[in-house]
Amino acid sequence: MRDPESSSSDTLTSRFWSEYRHWVAGAVVLLISILIWKIQGGETVFPESWISAFPFADKVNEFDKWMRPILQPTTRALGAGVTWFYEYIVDLLIFTQWQIVLVVLVLPAFAYGGLRLGLFAVAAVGSWLVLDMWDAAMETLSLMCISIALSAVVGIVLGIAASQSDRLEMIIKPILDTMQTLPAFIYLIPAFYLFGLGAPGAILATVIYALPPIVRLTNLGIRQVPIGIGEAATSFGATTIQSLAKVKIPLAVPAIKLGVNQTVMMALALVVLATFIGAPGLGEIVLRGMQRLNVGKALEGGLAIVLMAILLDRVTYAMGREPQRTDQGRVQIFYLFPQSLETFRLIRYIESLIDLVWRQIGNAGRTVTKLIALPPCALLRAYDPDMGIKIHKLLLRHAFLIASLVLISIMLLLDSYTDVFGNFPKAWEHRFRTPVNQYMDVLVTNETFYAITTGIKKGLYFGLINPLNTFLKGLPWWYTCLLFASVAYLVSGRALALITFIGLLFIGATDLWAFSMITLSTVTVSVLICFVVGVPLGIMAAYSRTIDRILKPILDTMQTMPVFVYLVPVIMLFGGGQIPAVIATVIYAIPPLIRCTTLGIRELPEEIDEVSHSFGASVIQTLMKVKIPMAIPAIMIGVNQGIMMALAMEVITPLIGGKGLGLEVFTGMSIASIGVSLQAGMGIVLLAIILDRISQAWTKTQREAMGFS
Amino acid sequence: MKSTFKAALAAIIMSVGLVSSPTAEAGKRLVLPDLDWTGAIVTCRTIQWVLENHMDYKVKTVSMPGGPGVWEAIRAGDIDFYCETWPSYNPIKSEYLEEYGGDGSLVRIADTGIIGASGYFTPRYVIEGDSSRGIEAVAPDLKTVQDLNQYKGHFKSLESGDKGNLIACPEVAWLCEDQERMDGLGVDFHAQNMGSETAHWAEMQAKYKRGEPFVAYAWTPHWIFAALDLVEVELPDYDEAKWPATNWPKDICFKFGSPASIEKHPEVVAMLEKHRLTNAQQAGMIYEVDVNKRDVDEVVAEWMEANETVWRSWLP
Structure with a gap:
């Protein structure tokens, strides 16, 4: 009945609405918020009576005392048991000749990773000698190995248990989530009170921190074994335990190995933090360097940690892979230099020389x-020919191991009866802290x-932080709670809305509202900067191999370098307060965003380029109109990780004047009030859960809308 | 192959250990804390040097921030003695020391000889100018904290708004109450906590290098006075009744330990009772460590060798 004119305008508006309704809704909400903020005026105050009715910190402290x-x-x-074991290993590593320790540490890298990883191991272990940090490195290494071994044992047992019982999995999952987001600072102090200062407390805290990935991956690995295989085992009369031990767990080994590998990286992230409860080692060098404004010293310690992290990561990763036969065939298998240099004869000579030496060693x-x-x-063969051949084959298969053992034994004998092994020559030690410090002075x-x-x-x-601070602190608390809850309801559903609402009420009732709003604004601004800087960088890396190659090692270093190393430079250049806190957070949180953007654009099918080119679109047009919109889900995963990392950084930035929830964690720590630390830490966890779930749910709907699985 | 390889390596390591495991003399081992300010570290290391070189003790140092953590560690027996505590910064007296009404889980041994003083300081160029660096005197009549009001425009920062900015006591937990002091004395300044000592000195040094005016909290003895030329901005004399609108009291620093350690090591206690350092002696070593960025042990050893009469008088 309608006339054609109005119907066409109808479709126009409806099209406009379907296309831009998110933006319109967002703008309307923002307008309403500003209006309410103007009406409210000043800072919002959470009702005093609610706060006094909820003495969370006091109760926690009482519980702790009891x-x-x-x-x-x-x-x-x-x-005490852990300390004894730890000191035993450290003494062993420190009092044994460094040459022997070096060989023992480097051989697994050669065994699993081949020549390339082996040479890297020599360089990494050698760097501790050259930087004169041998003892500290041995202490850190012992701490790490004990923590990783404990995490692996506990984690695999828990993971297997969780894979067998859905109910247990339900219980464990939220606990693991909390363990991963709860700032480690909070359990450092209880860990030390309970288990003792130094190594034992540090090891326990590291185990708590590093446990989640191995539990998750073990559980997942066993659950992913096809049902048919389990059924087949049962039909052959295997009991549950038998089918688990003989069939399912062996099939899950790759996943478990991946879990160990991730645990290694998590554990190393705690090296410096553990120094706060007296853990010895490389972390101490970094912290001391930082405390005395000795940027160069902190950087040296940081470098040693980075090298240890990369070494342990690569070795455990190589262990997880299928073993590679390096001794087969006559083809050169090792290339030290990039392919482009292969045209030079000298380079080829060097490489074939190394190859030859490597072969001869083999x-x-x-x-x-x-x-x-x-x-x-020979003896065995006389007795039982079959057995003799078998043993011979077995021994030959372990040639590397046996040769290594022989080498180490010879070195040990040499060390006991002669003094061919001296101390590491002083002349080989090199430190670069002085030039770094001088450069810092020039820069300041x-x-x-x-x-x-x-x-x-x-x-x-003036442009971002201050307005956002006053805006967020000024919005009435009930309005903010409702707003977050409705967003959660819209993107996910009733459950998330409820969690969000209760979480924010908890923050308010523990008198942390203002702190949490500052945290929120710091995180928002940091992630925004990460986005503005990181996405273009990621796009450039996706298009240019050169940029990608330059960025990769920088991002690797940024992700493994302890944050404490760059806190002092940031404060010397930017002064104290919320801005350096934001800048340090950006440095910490930007790598995943760059990586996800690059990946998101690269993983798009190549036909897109051809199709859009055939429609006459330029490269820029293809990028802006087709590729970026299609890569948004991947970019959003990066944003999500960025938010998580920015929140993790909240507990570090108080050291340079950050003022959010992290400051309360610190205050609680320095007045020895676990309750105060814990409630602020839970505030961070709650914010993390709320932001994480909302952005994940949103990304999921986006992916589905675009037809990704 | 992998597990056998690992097991064999472990076996080797263990056997090496049996051959070369170190023999330590039991009973003559002590654990001392390495606290987070250089003064305390230097004091501790002088004690450690005497213990190791002239009393046959083995000393292990444990790095950790000062405060309740260390007190708990001493109470639990993880650490034996605390080398230097500043009484006005912490509630140690009322909570742990019996003579002040605490539970007696820690025992005071003796003074360290260090007499600490806290206060607010400004660079000399702010008051007198520095023609060699081309800096004009922005606050020529600045003497007391109240004088700051007339110059507050020069001390503004981003976050202080119209007020002047005070680089305040870095950590909230030290209970300096700088903002309350400013308000109580009618000074229109905003107290900015830098969050950590590191940040505090870094900010002061960076501003000094650029020749900017600032007022900052600091204490003596400290290396900052050797590195920067600072003048004290006077506070009214200490009066307990008026706290915090008053100066800090002088801090008579002291050493303490757990009752168990004191009973177990009488000769160490006898040495600690005699051990004293003056402010000037400590400041000299702090300067070498923090400004010249030298190794603490090296600096302390050098000083001890040059001052034999001093440490000889500490021996029991």
């Missing part, structure tokens, strides 16, 4: 093994540079 004497005898005894190892294997096998007084940093600082403060 619980501690009961637990302490047991936990202290456990701690041959020598096999010859030694054959020699050792000969007498017992450089006027142009100072003008730039001041410009950034002022722009950020």
Whole structure:
């Protein structure tokens, strides 16, 4: 009945509405919010009566006072055991000749990763000697190995248990979520009270922190074994335990190995933090360097940690892979230099020389093994020919191991009866802290540079941080709660809305509302900057191999370098307060965003380029109109990770004047009030859960809308 | 192959250990804390040097921030003695020391000889100018904290708004109450906590290098006075009744330990009772460590060798 004109305008509006309704809705909500903010005026105040009715921190402290004497005898005894074991290993590593320790540490890298990883291991272990940090590195290494071993054992057992019972999995999952987002600072102090200062407390805290990935991956690995295989085992009469031990767990080994690998990286992230409860090692060097404004020293310690992290990561990763036969065929398998240099004869000579040496070492190892294997096998063969051949084969398969053992034994004998092994020559030690410190001084007084940093600082403060602070703190608390809850309801559903609402009420009732709003604004601004800087960088890396190659090692270092290393430079260049906190957070949180953007654009099918080119679109048009919109889900995953990392950084930035929830964690720590630390830490966890779930739900709907699975 | 490889390596390591495991003399081992300010570290290391070189003790140091954590560690027996505590910054007296009404789980041993003083300081160029660096005197009549009001425009920062900015006590937990002091004395300044000592000194040094005016909290003895030329901005004399609108009291620093350690190591206690350092002696070593960025042990050893009469008088 309608006339054609109005119907066409109808479709126009409806099309406009369907296309832009998110933006319109957002703008309307923002307008209403500003209106309410104007009406409210000043800072919002959470009702005093609610706060006094909810004395969370006091109750936690009371519980702690009551619980501690009961637990302490047991936990202290456990701690003493761990300390004994730790000191045993450290003494062993430090008092054994460095040459022997070096060989013992480097051989697994050669065994699993081949020549390339082996040479890297030599460089990494050598760097601790060259930087004169051998003892500290051995302490850190021992702490790490014990923590990782404990995490692996506990984690695999828990993971297997969780895979067998859906109910247990339901219980464990939220606990793991909390463990991953709860700032480690909070359990450092209880860990030390219960288990003891230094190594035992640090090991326990590291285990808590590093446990989640291995539990998750073990559980997942076993659950992913096809049902048919389990049924087949049962039909052959295997009991549940048998089918688990003989069939399912062996099939899940790759996943479990991946879990161990991730645990290694998590554990190393705690090296510096553990120094706060007296853990010795490389972390101490970083923290001391930072505390004395010795940027160079902190950087040296940081570098040693980075190298250890990369080494442990690569070795555990190589262990998880299928073993590679490196000794087969005559083809050169090792390339030290990039392919582009292969045209130079000298380079080829060097490489074939290394290859030759490597082969000869392999041959020598096999010859030694054959020699050792000969007498017992000959004896055995006389007794039982079949057995003799089997043993011979077995020994030969382990040629590398046997040769290594022989090498180490010879070195040990040499060390006991001669003194061929000296200390590490002083002349080989090199430190670069002095030039770094001098460069820092130049940078601080450089006027142009100072003008730039001041410009950034002022722009950020007056343009973003200050308005956002006053806006968020000014919005009435009930309005903010409702707003977040309705967003949660819209993107996910009733459950998330309820969690959000209760979570925010908890924050308010523990008198942390203002702190949490500052945290929220710091995180928002940081992630915004990460987005503005990171997405273009990621796009450039997706298009240019050169940029990608330059960025990769920088991002690797940024992700493994302890944050404490760059806190002092940030404060010297930007002064104290919320701005340096934002800048440090950006440095920490930007790598995943860059990586996800690059990945998101690269993983798009190549036909897109061809199709859009055939429609006459330029490269820029293809990028802007087709590729970026299609990569949004991937970018959103990066944003999500960025938010999580920014929240994790909240507990570090108080050291340079950050003022959010993290400051309360610190205050609680320095007045020895676990309750105060815990409630602020839970505030961070709650914000993390709320932001994470909302952005994940949103990304999921986006992906589905675009037809990704 | 992998597990056998690992097991064999472990076996090797263990056997090496049996051959070369270190023999330590039981009973003569002590644990001392390495606290987070250099003064305390230096004091501790002088004690450690005497213990190790002249009393046959083995000392292990444990790095950790000062405060309740260390007190708990001493109470639990993880650490034996605390080398230098500043009484006005913490509630240690009322909570742990019996003579002040605490539960007696820690025992005071003796003074360290260090007499600490806290206060507010400004660079000399702010008051007198510095022609060699081309800096004009922005606050020529600045003497007391109240004088700051007339110059507050020069001390503004981003976050202080119309008020002047005070680089205040870095950590909230030290209970300096700077903002309350400013308000109580009628000074229109905003107290900015930098969050950590590191940040505090970094900010002061960066501002000083650029020749900007600032007022900051600091304490003596400290290396900052050797690195920067600072003048004290006077506070009214200490009066307990008026706290915090008053100066800090002088801090008579002291050493303490757990009753168990004191009973177990009488000769160490005898040494600690005699051990004293003056402000000037400590400041000299702090300067070498923090400004010249030298190794603490090296600096302390050098000082001890040069001052034999001093440490000889500490021996029991």
